[in-house]
Amino acid sequence: MDAGCVTAAHRVSCHTMNADLFKPTPERGPHQSSGTAKNARNKPEQSKPELAQVVTDSRTGRSYSKGKLLGKGGFARCYEMTDLSSNKMYAVKVIPQSRVSKPHQREKITNEIELHRTLAHKHVVKFSHYFEDQENIYIFLELCSRKSLAHIWKARHTLTEPEVRYYLRQIISGLKYLHNRGILHRDLKLGNFFINENMDLRLGDFGLAAKLETVEQRKKTICGTPNYLAPEVLNRQGHGTESDVWSLGCVMYTLMCGSPPFETLDLKETYKCIKEVRYNLPSSLSPAAQKLISGILQKNPSDRLTLDQILNHEFFKGFTPDKLPPSSCVMVPELHPPSPAKKFFSKMAKSLFGKKKSKVEKIPCEEKEDRDISKLVSGIVKCSINRQISYKTVGPSEVTSPTGQLVSSVPLEPTPAEEESRKSISRSFKGTMASGTEPCEDVLTPAAVAETAMKVLKDCLTAMPAANRNPPCLSRPQSFLWVTKWVDYSNKYGFGYQLSNQNIGVLFNEGTHLSLCDQRQTVHYCLTNNKHFTFAANSLPEQLRSQKQIVELMANYMEQNLMEGGDLHCEEQASALPPLLLQWVKTDHALVMLFNNGTLQVNFYTDHTKIIVCKSSDDSYLLTYISRERVSYTYLLSMLKEMGCTSELRHRLGYVVQLLQHHTDA
Known part of the structure; x- marks a missing residue:
């Protein structure tokens, strides 16, 4: 997976192909x-088509x-x-x-x-x-x-x-x-x-x-x-x-x-x-x-x-x-003029030593990255706007789940080596998650989704009492969208997935996102610059047709070769724009997906269990657990916090929190 997956964070604007949406009024000062x-001289502006x-x-x-x-x-x-x-x-x-x-x-x-x-x-x-x-x-x-x-x-x-x-x-x-x-x-x-x-x-x-x-x-x-x-x-x-x-x-x-x-x-x-x-x-x-x-x-x-x-x-x-x-575009900047003493000594150094000494030959960037990467802890393959980062697992403890499968759990108390690795993530890769667009308060970013999910899950785990069974699940949970199938083709094109309403999406390696919706009759296309466009599938611009073909190939592969990930079906939400995959993260044991509607989904490889955290219409958090038999159980997170859950579910939630912690630290 050399190419990795590129985040398409900070999706600030959502523009459908409707001319009426594009009528901003330019602002002018008196000098303009x-x-x-x-x-x-007061010429009336001619009406323009x-x-x-x-x-x-x-x-x-x-x-x-x-x-x-x-x-x-x-x-x-x-x-x-x-x-x-x-x-x-x-x-x-x-x-x-x-x-x-x-x-x-x-x-x-x-x-x-x-x-x-x-x-x-x-x-x-x-x-x-x-x-x-x-x-x-x-x-x-x-x-x-x-x-x-x-x-x-x-x-x-x-x-x-x-x-x-x-x-x-x-x-x-x-x-x-x-x-x-x-x-x-x-x-x-x-x-x-x-x-x-x-x-x-x-x-x-x-x-x-x-x-x-x-x-x-x-x-x-x-x-x-x-x-x-x-x-x-x-x-x-x-x-x-x-x-x-x-x-x-x-x-x-x-x-x-x-x-x-x-x-x-x-x-x-x-x-x-x-x-x-x-x-x-x-x-x-x-x-x-x-x-x-x-x-x-x-x-x-x-x-x-x-x-x-x-x-x-x-x-x-x-x-x-x-x-x-x-920031100086809107407010007085904080500027720091050099001190007279510093300027004096700079001039003296130039007069005494003439040309600057040639810098010591630097280690090539790739070698430095490889050296930093070798320190990192949790086996994460992170895909971001700049590069894909691989993390080697350094002696994680492994906890046996009640299903008999091994579930990785990063130790709650990091060792000195792991603490150093955590710091090296911060040093080497700070800012790689960010998009080129400034954040808008109405739009979620991968970091915001991860941070919010980590906070609510950590609060739940900290407060929940010990228990031998899970609380009653919701008999008729509110419908929400989740990933039922996925395919990782990032070594060539990108990451494809199918949602529970049969919509297909691909986050391409260069950061664009294309979705086929409404039984493949509608195409939603999102650029790396965060602009979102909607086309009828039969009137797609020629430049997008090759990407659409790739999405269709992945869709056909998933349809012919992959099973549905669970029994949780979704009511059709035709009027709404499809949720967009902002970022995906792979570890040795699980796949993490972050969406722009705030949904977090974690799929465990070995037993095909899944954890989904999303918000309901009344802003309460829902947690859905899909078992290895592909049976779904949806709980109010507040109920889990109050009544506790099985050790199996607790272990998985703890592992998810650790992954999100690494995500936010990085």
Whole structure:
């Protein structure tokens, strides 16, 4: 099992293929006037036909699934889209063909594409590709998951000086690249500075960008966002690199003061303030920040600081963090400037010793992992988003169950070697369980399911009295879904299972999840980025058909070769989405499965007994035990806690708790 099974945790959003679900309203600050000043004259937006849920590039055959609306401008909308063949996500600018029917309109889009596709810089949004169909033109760009500086500004209102320096350095880096290539951006504003997952800034939206011309040849069009326009642009003297620098000064002022420098309630008054360079510098700003803003917002373009002069300004002598934490998108970050003493000794070391010594040759990653793995305790084969981890069993005690089968039970008191192994799990593999999506309070993760189940079972075992028999089971327990058959094909594809309502699911090795439901008439597909889609089986996108065939092969194998795991049947729940397998864990003696509805199921190999813990509709916990004869017994966990159970069931529950403990510790 080299490939392992990949967790698909933190399933934050559930989107069926219904266009009505995708109608978010983008939020804008006052500085984010859409499009050009020229376009902003109260033009009613033309009604646009709803974009299809799946669009296909006829040249390549690739299909893309539409996600949420990221924003909209004068004649385009930007959507999150996912390539169904690779799961790669893009920000896609969608321009209706009806809006580029005139030659000059199409020329504008062509120029934007031709210009952007030539750019390659770490602080410029990456251009991927484009195509068009009868309805739209689609421009595929790098997706920046943390949105833009406009969103950060809206949440924070003002930023600290170290943060402003952090962002300005990256903006200036990207802007110098453009200017050196003879390109003017002409629409610098907070909404066009995009932030990726790693908190790196990307300069984007080249809809108004143009080649730098001589003063005589410059176009005199007034374009850009009103609050950021330079005086010479309003005076129809044309755009130059100095005009972009002016906009940069307005950006700096907005981030530090909470609003654009020339913002008023009336557009004419705003233009008048810009032409007269009339604005207020709050006394709360540091003297260096005030001087820099004043040096940039000069009426005469030739008097303005250049980009190099800005970087050499005393304002940038202050501390600039190497990286900002993602939390800074919504709250003031806790930053730790290096002490003067540390900086002094660093400089001294460089002057005395010159180049850094070459680092000692490191042990290859695989060797280190093998060495760490050899210490681990409980025989677990854990499948997560990053890798599969094998644990060797180190002398577990084995308890004979009343059925005569050997049931492994990890000692309650760990030996020193086991304690060291437990610590090494924490050291080596901390965080491997996590998905790339931040947790949402409404969504369960594998760690949350394991932790909750461990807590309720541990509470039950701690409080339950000794007993020779189990309490009365529920005569008509509430129906719930559980795994009746499973097949481990993770050495090639993934882990397949059949639920008690006959639904079939496969958690693929790369983290996607596909389920066949409603007698295989409906397909539920979940991506590694936690988006959930529903298709009719007869209208499945071509890119998903191979995965569907694999699911069908596993389904046929289970149907022809495996027995039902018990006599506990399920009432049909057609309206509900199927529970998704978040993670599976194999030990020497059992298989553990964690589902996104909070259900935990443990199957013991040797005697085919099973333990299932789930929540009922009234939030009480149910525990179902399926015997080796495949007869099911469902108990209220509170009843077991009060009345106790047989030693056989107690041993199994103790073993499950130990497994979950290792899961949460890892």
